Amino acid sequence: MCPLVIVKSFGSGKSEEIIKNILKVTDQQEEQLEFKFDSYNLRAYKCDLITKYYETQVALFGFDEDLTSIPSDILKNIEAALFYFDSDDRSFLSKVDALCNFVKCNKIQVAALITRNISEDDLHGITYGELKKLCKFCFDIVDLNDQNDLELDGCGEYAEVLDLLKNYIWSNVKHSQHINDASHESSSDIDGIEEQLNSFEELLKKVQCFKETSKTLSREEVLNNAEKLAELFVNIINDD
Known part of the structure; x- marks a missing residue:
């Protein structure tokens, strides 16, 4: 199911x-x-x-x-x-x-x-x-x-x-093959993955902070800040 x-x-x-x-x-x-x-x-x-x-x-x-x-x-x-x-x-x-x-x-x-x-x-x-x-x-x-x-x-x-x-991790998620094969990658590749995970963690902190502060922002300010967060997310995803 x-x-x-x-x-x-x-x-x-x-x-x-x-x-x-x-x-x-x-x-x-x-x-x-x-x-x-x-x-x-x-x-x-x-x-x-x-x-x-x-x-x-x-x-x-x-x-x-x-x-x-x-x-x-x-x-x-x-x-x-x-x-x-x-x-x-x-x-x-x-x-x-x-x-x-x-x-x-x-x-x-x-x-x-x-x-x-x-x-x-x-x-x-x-x-x-x-x-x-x-x-x-x-x-x-x-x-x-x-x-x-x-x-x-x-x-x-x-x-x-x-x-x-x-952007949601579903209950039936199957990880992409290249992630499953991480154990066979070089140490530099593994370091790269760890760096991306750290970047995601930092991004999540910024998202949580944004949720709290957005109550007092205008619609234009919310959109501008959301766009910046989206750019950070895209940069992380595209960073191979």
């Missing part, structure tokens, strides 16, 4: 459409999976996640019913949650607290609120600041229209969503 990723839409975007857009970013063919539980037959889409440090497979499934109706045997296998909403629908704010409780109660480690065109003021829709305040660090917030890479027939905007999935 591979980890499950629930995808639910509270707006105009359909859950299955979101899943297919994520798969297009990975350049994977759509392959459906079926899981049989005691009280439910679940259909999902296979998604291969391959990074420099591990490779694994997760299953993305759309769910259009109320979250309280998810059977318990499915809930315990959900490791990530992706929720889409329309940024001009302020009524969505009333749902955020319940979504936070859903994530916390089920110990979901990866959670994102996905939308387009976050508003600059509360007269025209939901602002980044008020949404972030309600999220209580339960969710990453992804504005699809903020993405720079809009290739892949417009699906490149889901690249940040894919990165969120890749």
Whole structure:
């Protein structure tokens, strides 16, 4: 049983459409999976996640019913949650607290609120600041229209969503072969790996500090700091 990723839409975007857009970013063919539980037959889409440090497979499934109706045997296998909403629908704010409780109660480690065109003021829709305040660090917030890479027939905007999935160590992770073969590498190669691990540890400390201080920052300051952290992460990943 591979980890499950629930995808639910509270707006105009359909859950299955979101899943297919994520798969297009990975350049994977759509392959459906079926899981049989005691009280439910679940259909999902296979998604291969391959990074420099591990490779694994997760299953993305759309769910259009109320979250309280998810059977318990499915809930315990959900490791990530992706929720889409329309940024001009302020009524969505009333749902955020319940979504936070859903994530916390089920110990979901990866959670994102996905939308387009976050508003600059509360007269025209939901602002980044008020949404972030309600999220209580339960969710990453992804504005699809903020993405720079809009290739892949417009699906490149889901690249940040894919990165969120890749940055988590899933319960069924298989390490990449070149990491497993580290014992056969020269001492200089091993030193390089240790240096990268130290760099990751330092980066994690900076991320934790950023989480604490970001409460008082403006949206622009948060984005600037997040960009710097992302650059550090990319530099570590690309440092062979």
